[in-house]
Amino acid sequence: MSKSPSSLLQALYLNHHAWLQSWLRRKLGCPDNAADLAQDTFTRILAAEDMRPVSEIAEPRAYLTTIAKRLMVDFFRRADLERAYLEALSQLPETMQPSAEERLQTVQLLQEMDKLLDGLSAKARAAWLYSRLDGLKHAEIAELLGVSVPRVRQYLARAARQAYLMRYGSDEASANEIRGVRESARHEPS
Secondary structure, X not given: OOOOHHHHHHHHHHHHHHHHHHHHHHHHOOHHHHHHHHHHHHHXXXXXXXXXXXXXXXXXXXXXXXXXXXXXXXXHHHHHHHHHHHHHHHOOOHHXXXXXXXXXXXXXXXXXXXXXXXXXXXXXXXXXXXXHOOOOOHHHHHHHHOXXXXXXXXXXXXXXXXXXXXXXXXXXXXXXXHHHHHHHHHHOOO
8 A cells, every 4th residue: 555645745754854954054054044944845845746746756865955955056045135235235324224124025025036037048037137127128128139029028928927926826827917918018019
């Protein structure tokens, strides 16, 4: 009789959580961050159960370290973003300093944007930045990237889909959003 996915995940957790947390503590030098990332690793495995069932994991520690390494990259990138933002703030006069709440909101927004951009190809990322930050039209972006205007529209639709999935997590619902983006893109003057 085969075990249920939840009992397999529970066994994986019980057998390897302490080891993973110890491994992460050695890498990060911080027991709190190690505990958070260890928990996030198992959360990722649970979320990916449909794509990669626990029963198919042949080398649990190798699998866990692969996921944990990816999470550490995200962790360090978020820390770098926060550090750069706080450094830029330190250059402002004290009267222009945002409140602690505003700083936290800005850091969270930067982290979400980083996550969005990380999931895009280099050209899709550039197209999104040119569109959103520089306010360039599709034809201008196409010229800068050396691609066609329809390709720019595809890049922007991909970015919109990624943002939608990050916000709402529904692939089916994002289809309607993408149709709306495509439709509005068709009517934009080039």
